[in-house]
Amino acid sequence: NAGVTQTPKFQVLKTGQSMTLQCAQDMNHEYMSWYRQDPGMGLRLIHYSVGAGITDQGEVPNGYNVSRSTTEDFPLRLLSAAPSQTSVYFCASSYLRVNEQFFGPGTRLTVL
Amino acid sequence: ELKVEQNPLFLSMQEGKNYTIYCNYSTTSDRLYWYRQDPGKSLESLFVLLSNGAVKQEGRLMASLDTKARLSTLHITAAVHDLSATYFCAVDHGSSNTGKLIFGQGTTLQVKP
Numbered sequence: 001n002a003g004v005t006q007t008p009k010f011q012v013l014k015t016g017q018s019m020t021l022q023c024a025q026d027m028n029h030e031y032m033s034w035y036r037q038d039p040g041m042g043l044r045l046i047h048y049s050v051g052a053g054i055t056d057q058g059e060v061p062n063g064y065n066v067s068r069s070t071t072e073d074f075p076l077r078l079l080s081a082a083p084s085q086t087s088v089y090f091c092a093s094s095y096l097r098v099n100e101q102f103f104g105p106g107t108r109l110t111v112l
Numbered sequence: 113e114l115k116v117e118q119n120p121l122f123l124s125m126q127e128g129k130n131y132t133i134y135c136n137y138s139t140t141s142d143r144l145y146w147y148r149q150d151p152g153k154s155l156e157s158l159f160v161l162l163s164n165g166a167v168k169q170e171g172r173l174m175a176s177l178d179t180k181a182r183l184s185t186l187h188i189t190a191a192v193h194d195l196s197a198t199y200f201c202a203v204d205h206g207s208s209n210t211g212k213l214i215f216g217q218g219t220t221l222q223v224k225p
Contacts, residue, residue, distance in 0.1 A: 033213075042215040043155075058212060068205060090154065098205060100145060101213065103155040 001026050004104035006091050012110045013081040015092040019075040021107050023091030031084040033058070033073040036065065037106075043090065049074055050096060081111045114139045114205050118199050118216035126224055128190050133219045135184040135201035139219065143204035144184045145213065148197045159186075191223045 001085050007022045025032065033048035035058075045058030047066040063085060065077040066092075078085060088108050092101040116136040125131050135144070146158040159168040161177035161184060168175050172195065174187045184201055198218045205212040 010146075036213075040217065041215045043202075045212060045214070056178060059214070098162045099143065099213070100157050102149075102157070105154050
């Protein structure tokens with residue numbers, strides 16, 4: 001199993017550009033989520049999904065969109081990048097009932 | 113709104129010493145998780161605590177959960193340098209087990225030889 005994979009590992013954007021962070025898992029997990037990690041603030045939940053076709057907002061959803069058309073994939077789209085979105089983004093997945101989340105390697109995003 | 117607070121946020125300790133990290137949360141939950149993060153790396157699951165009174169141990173780390181006090185502890189016994197990392201607790205938000213985890217700020221542990 002590859003576990004949770006994320007691409008790209010690093011990305012630099014200019015303000016106003018859009019892009020999609022990719023996340024995939026091969027463990028047949030129902031639950032997937034996106035977090036951002038900023039210094040001194042722990043991880044904050046952006047969006048999550050409890051299954052294909054079902055998504056919901058987390059703590060900090062503004063400026064981000066998600067969709068879940070398959071169990072395996074959960075892409076995160078930045079609509080119009082802003083410097084405040086400079087962060088490290090982690091995708092995670094779990095079996096819903098136990099909820100021990102497995103994290104991807106992260107994407108380090110810089111918005112200039 | 114669920115809030116999760118850890119203390120201390122930074123801990124510098126000598127090898128061989130014992131110490132405890134505390135995780136307090138503000139609303140009812142019976143599911144709590146501990147993760148470890150090494151610098152520049154992703155998060156690794158350490159413990160899953162699913163009921164009041166749950167205790168889990170792995171090597172020099174032991175985690176416990178008191179849902180009535182809304183408190184979890186991560187106890188470090190005879191610390192070694194390899195335990196240097198940032199430790200996060202996370203609490204399942206709400207009773208319906210939606211899978212939403214709210215994380216504490218993290219405790220950075222530095223173990224000196």
